[in-house]
Amino acid sequence: MKTLLEMSGISKSFDGFQAINNLSLQIGEPELRAVIGPNGAGKTTFMDIITGKTKPDEGYILFGDNNRSLLGMSESQIATLGIGRKFQKPTVFEGQSVRENLAMALKNPRGPFAVLLYRKTAEGAARLEQIADEINLTDHLTRPAGELSHGQKQWLEIGMLLAQSPRLLLVDEPAAGMTAQEREHTTDILKRAAETRAVIVVEHDMEFVRRLNCKVTVLHEGSVLAEGSLDHVTKNQTVIDVYLGRTDAGD
Amino acid sequence: MTETSRKSFIARNPSVLYFLALLGLFTAIVVVLSEATGAGLIPTSFVKTLGKTLCLCLIAIAMDVVWGYCGILSLGHFAFFGIGGYAIGMWLMYARTELIVLESLVGQVIPPTPQEVSDAIGNQIFGVVGSSEFPLIWFFADNLFIQLAFVVLVPGALALVFGWLAFRSRVTGVYLSILTQAMTLALALYLFQNDSGLRGNNGLSGLQNIPGFAASGQDVVSIVFFLASAAALGLGYLLFAWITDSKLGNIIQAIRDDESRVRFLGYHVESYKLFVFTVTAIVAGIAGALYYPQAGIINPAEIAPIASIYLAVWVAIGGRGRLYGAVIGAALVSLLSSWFTGGGAPAINLEFYEIQWVDWWLVLLGLTFVLVTLFAPNGIGGLIDKLVRKS
Numbered sequence: 001m002k003t004l005l006e007m008s009g010i011s012k013s014f015d016g017f018q019a020i021n022n023l024s025l026q027i028g029e030p031e032l033r034a035v036i037g038p039n040g041a042g043k044t045t046f047m048d049i050i051t052g053k054t055k056p057d058e059g060y061i062l063f064g065d066n067n068r069s070l071l072g073m074s075e076s077q078i079a080t081l082g083i084g085r086k087f088q089k090p091t092v093f094e095g096q097s098v099r100e101n102l103a104m105a106l107k108n109p110r111g112p113f114a115v116l117l118y119r120k121t122a123e124g125a126a127r128l129e130q131i132a133d134e135i136n137l138t139d140h141l142t143r144p145a146g147e148l149s150h151g152q153k154q155w156l157e158i159g160m161l162l163a164q165s166p167r168l169l170l171v172d173e174p175a176a177g178m179t180a181q182e183r184e185h186t187t188d189i190l191k192r193a194a195e196t197r198a199v200i201v202v203e204h205d206m207e208f209v210r211r212l213n214c215k216v217t218v219l220h221e222g223s224v225l226a227e228g229s230l231d232h233v234t235k236n237q238t239v240i241d242v243y244l245g246r247t248d249a250g251d
Numbered sequence: 252m253t254e255t256s257r258k259s260f261i262a263r264n265p266s267v268l269y270f271l272a273l274l275g276l277f278t279a280i281v282v283v284l285s286e287a288t289g290a291g292l293i294p295t296s297f298v299k300t301l302g303k304t305l306c307l308c309l310i311a312i313a314m315d316v317v318w319g320y321c322g323i324l325s326l327g328h329f330a331f332f333g334i335g336g337y338a339i340g341m342w343l344m345y346a347r348t349e350l351i352v353l354e355s356l357v358g359q360v361i362p363p364t365p366q367e368v369s370d371a372i373g374n375q376i377f378g379v380v381g382s383s384e385f386p387l388i389w390f391f392a393d394n395l396f397i398q399l400a401f402v403v404l405v406p407g408a409l410a411l412v413f414g415w416l417a418f419r420s421r422v423t424g425v426y427l428s429i430l431t432q433a434m435t436l437a438l439a440l441y442l443f444q445n446d447s448g449l450r451g452n453n454g455l456s457g458l459q460n461i462p463g464f465a466a467s468g469q470d471v472v473s474i475v476f477f478l479a480s481a482a483a484l485g486l487g488y489l490l491f492a493w494i495t496d497s498k499l500g501n502i503i504q505a506i507r508d509d510e511s512r513v514r515f516l517g518y519h520v521e522s523y524k525l526f527v528f529t530v531t532a533i534v535a536g537i538a539g540a541l542y543y544p545q546a547g548i549i550n551p552a553e554i555a556p557i558a559s560i561y562l563a564v565w566v567a568i569g570g571r572g573r574l575y576g577a578v579i580g581a582a583l584v585s586l587l588s589s590w591f592t593g594g595g596a597p598a599i600n601l602e603f604y605e606i607q608w609v610d611w612w613l614v615l616l617g618l619t620f621v622l623v624t625l626f627a628p629n630g631i632g633g634l635i636d637k638l639v640r641k642s
Contacts, residue, residue, distance in 0.1 A: 079517035093505045112526040116499040
């Protein structure tokens with residue numbers, strides 16, 4: 001397993017609030033990784049920094065075989081480089097059909113003129129059908145995305161990620177608001193995706209993380225608190241104090 | 252592959268065919284009933300009104316693409332319309348004045364030098380602003396083809412530069428609207444100056460007289476421009492239907508709905524906005540170049556900020572996000588507007604007060620706009636869509 005993404009010494013503060021503090025992290029290819037942490041641990045900022053939405057104050061991020069620095073690249077450049085992101089709230093284009101949503105995400109030239117003159121290819125259509133099958137939406141291709149159930153929208157968004165053929169997938173709380181059955185299918189999709197690429201799942205739900213059965217990184221106050229298997233990190237006393245203990249008390 | 256992807260462009264967009272058929276039918280009826288070529292039931296002045304309305308429909312579909320499809324509420328597209336009008340107006344005015352001057356100099360014992368002719372033309376055109384010198388921007392005014400190129404190039408270049416600056420800084424929403432208002436206001440204020448080189452608030456006039464066609468009456472000229480406007484509207488409609496039906500149409504609608512999500516899909520949102528802004532500005536310029544020879548006069552008041560706001564109102568009333576909605580809105584509201592404000596609508600006497608429509612039309616339009624926004628957010632086009640779906 002070679003390293004795909006390397007973050008080192010990343011710090012970011014907003015108006016004095018230290019959201020990310022000297023964070024270092026490596027992801028291999030292929031790898032499935034779960035990132036957990038209490039609210040305010042910096043999970044969203046962590047994703048914002050990788051995808052170029054937020055510029056860090058310090059540190060560097062290298063990606064890919066040539067160790068290209070992601071700092072200074074725009075969101076769309078980073079996305080075309082092979083990093084896809086799924087947001088916490090499913091954001092699909094509700095007015096357009098499932099097929100159109102997937103087609104927009106398909107890996108193709110992204111310039112306005114290429115897109116204007118784009119002609120559908122059999123190859124693209126086959127890829128689209130394959131993704132639709134993977135996310136259980138084959139029967140819904142012509143429906144407007146706005147008509148889908150919450151769980152289906154989540155899948156569609158994961159499908160749009162897959163259609164981009166990224167090397168790294170950032171997935172924010174994919175199981176939120178899903179039924180037990182839907183969660184199981186989501187786990188399968190993510191596990192299968194992680195067979196050939198790097199997938200980072202940010203999740204609150206411990207049950208879901210357990211089912212992913214992968215290496216876990218615990219974030220706290222903007223830096224890595226512990227890393228290892230779920231069993232390993234849940235035995236860590238600091239982790240129990242700052243995170244697990246607190247949720248237990250809350251429950 | 253499923254059916255949808257194999258269908259042809261027309262099969263996917265039956266409304267294009269209906270629209271072109273209706274436009275063709277309408278054009279034929281007007282030609283048959285006009286004074287020049289037919290029964291004479293439609294007076295020439297009304298043919299001109301209809302021709303101008305077609306031009307307004309053309310800029311309205313451009314507005315619909317930039318606002319209804321791409322979500323950029325531009326309140327400055329009439330600036331491009333006006334620039335198109337000025338570009339063609341310069342040639343019309345120059346060429347016609349030249350003919351008049353040459354005619355008046357015929358029979359002189361000593362033939363006039365080119366400089367004398369040029370001075371005489373300059374005097375004729377710029378006398379009203381106390382000058383006889385040709386400003387630099389009139390350098391090509393004697394060349395129809397260059398001025399025609401300017402109809403496309405100047406609005407396109409302005410939109411490209413303005414859009415590049417605005418979109419690159421990620422100015423969106425109401426801030427962008429204000430910026431476009433500022434652009435059109437600045438242009439209007441500049442043109443109002445006497446030394447702007449375009450005759451200040453006098454504007455360019457006599458544009459209905461086409462040089463070289465003095466022999467043909469206005470009845471013929473009006474039909475020619477009416478047909479040209481109809482053809483431009485038909486072609487513009489086809490162009491925009493094709494653009495919005497393409498994958499680029501999907502992307503710009505996605506930008507309208509969630510711009511940052513589109514960025515994370517790897518699309519450079521700013522290029523798309525710039526493309527749409529510039530293409531629609533060029534079409535607006537062409538619409539203006541066809542409009543003002545029918546109006547006969549163009550002055551800076553035409554591109555005052557309010558004009559572009561009206562444009563947005565037409566599109567909102569007609570229904571955003573559907574091209575025929577923009578056509579309906581522009582045609583209906585602009586024709587009603589000239590009926591109400593042109594004294595066509597009878598005043599209503601309420602004993603204690605007489606409603607003069609010239610004063611009350613704007614109130615009526617404002618009320619309609621509020622009602623449409625509240626009760627039919629998809630405009631008249633949206634109501635039509637609902638009826639079609641039910642039947």
